[in-house]
Amino acid sequence: MTPRERVLHAIHRQMPDRVPKEMGFTPAAYDRFVKETGHTDPAEYFGMESRYVGFRPPRELPDFTPYLKKLPAGSCISSEYGTAHIPGTFYHFSRYVFPLEHASTIRELEEYPWPDFTPSYRHEHLEAEVQAWHEKGYFVTGFAGHIFETAWQLIGFERIFRDFIENPEFVEWVLEKITQDNCFKARRLAEAGVDMIQFGDDVGMQDRLMMRPEVWRRFLKPRLAREIAAAREVRPNIPVWYHSDGNIADIIEDLIEVGVTVLNPVQPECLDMDWVQHKFGDRLAFWGTIGTQTVMPFGKPEDVKRAVKEMIDRFAPGLVLAPTHVIEPDVPWENILAFFEAVEEYGRLSP
Secondary structure, eight states, rough: OOHHHHHHHHTTTOOOSSSOOOBBBBHHHHHHEEEHSSSSSSHTTTOOOOOEOOOOOOSSOOOOOHHHHOOOTTTTOOSTTTOEEEEEESSEEEEEEOTTOOSSSHHHHHHOOOOOOOSGGTTTTTHHHHHHHTTTEEEEEEEEEEEHHHHHHHOHHHHHHHHHOOOOHHHHHHHHHHHHHHHHHHHHHHHHHEEEEEHHHHHHHHOOOOOOHHHHHHHTTHHHHOOOOOOHHTTTTTEEEEEESSSOOOGGHHHHHOOOOOOEEEOTSOOOOOHHHHHHHTTTTTEEOOOTTTHHHHHHHHHHHHHHOOOOOOOHEEEEEEEOOBBBBOHHHHHHHHHHHHHHOOBBBOO
């Protein structure tokens, strides 16, 4: 099978020749990869099957100074929505600056310099990039955006939960603007021919949702449904991947209802994996499953290999195997190698 065929079979819960795999790297882990291998492309080096396309950045950013005031030295505007990062002292971790933290009226929201994804220079390349990857045999996907995460990064993490209750009109205006942007991106990615559309919002904590399920269903579920519908207006059967860390057991059924077909990352530290497979394995494929809170940083290579085999036995053929988060600096190089060795050793599914 080609890499593309392999992933397509997996996400449709059909039998590939072997389990496809993926791994992302934080900056420090990527530097370790380069040092150990002399290569600069982990996806190519490790034979990952997927490639990604996306919108080009704007040619220039508006002046966000009135909203960000004076940032400390070393800070940077980290998105075209105007969110900024203050660097921390531990690897890549940083603190957010919320540009709409002090806004209180709809007029202030209307006057904010929102990004524009519609100019042709931002997306006219997509068809050619998808075709080029397809010609090389790769599976191609594109990320259409967050809703909840972008919103709280604009107005503040604590504030968004307060506004859900005390000022819902304000927070819904922000959510609606982001949703409209994501609908456009999802539609264009589908038009460009990607094999799968990705959406995501971290709404789970270690043991429960960050909010009551009914709050998620009011503010986020119908907007996610609209984003998926926007892509499926173009391609009715396009696979839909959804990401949330943590324990999101209370909304998995809702995700299926609005059209999600691939669930990521399926954290073994947060979810009962047997329950997930038993209840949803006939309706979802799974992308992830190898714990980055436990076995990847703290296990030995043989533990990593054992976890890989266990997840293949449990979830294949409807599985794209991956760590449940990007690889952090505390993951030993030997465990990274063990992951890929185990996929090769245990991941062959058909003659």
